[in-house]
Amino acid sequence: xxxxxxxxxxxxxxxxxxxxxxxxxxxxxxxxxxxxxxxxxxxxxxxxxxxxxxxxxxxxxxxxxxxxxxxxxxxxxxxxxxxxxxxxxxxxxxxxxxxxxxxxxxxxxxxxxxxxxxxxxxxxxxxxxxxxxxxxxxxxxxxxxxxxxxxxxxxxxxxxxxxxxxxx
Numbered sequence: 001x002x003x004x005x006x007x008x009x010x011x012x013x014x015x016x017x018x019x020x021x022x023x024x025x026x027x028x029x030x031x032x033x034x035x036x037x038x039x040x041x042x043x044x045x046x047x048x049x050x051x052x053x054x055x056x057x058x059x060x061x062x063x064x065x066x067x068x069x070x071x072x073x074x075x076x077x078x079x080x081x082x083x084x085x086x087x088x089x090x091x092x093x094x095x096x097x098x099x100x101x102x103x104x105x106x107x108x109x110x111x112x113x114x115x116x117x118x119x120x121x122x123x124x125x126x127x128x129x130x131x132x133x134x135x136x137x138x139x140x141x142x143x144x145x146x147x148x149x150x151x152x153x154x155x156x157x158x159x160x161x162x163x164x165x166x167x168x
Contacts, residue, residue, distance in 0.1 A: 003162035006030055019070050024121040027157060028063035031114060034165045035059040038103055041168040045102045055095035061088035079129035086122045089115050107168050117157040
């Protein structure tokens, strides 16, 4: 699935909202749509239906919390919901790791890298709303091996992750 093609499927009711300008929100919705296919595969395996449920709740919660935070009146309130979204993104990444035996290496690697990029975006948003840095700020957050495209635009998601989201 290509992100550029997926963008064309988003209803105007969502894409026309000012929230749509938030890159992390758009990517969170894409992650939930791609995650639908992953969850479908996980529910077919008798060992992983509970994992599938947890994964879909966490991946869906990213965009939900970003949208709720965006609608709050103060930076402090926004930051709190953005932190919830951050926790959900990290949780989803953990569930993907746990489901790797069913989903396969290609899908798992893509989703974990993609979610790591979303996490990086959210980590830049929270201090902007709070007005001060997070306790994590002094530690560089570079878990990906290939950082070549990230060096120029650290808050951007790698184009390779957007052009080919493998479906199990």
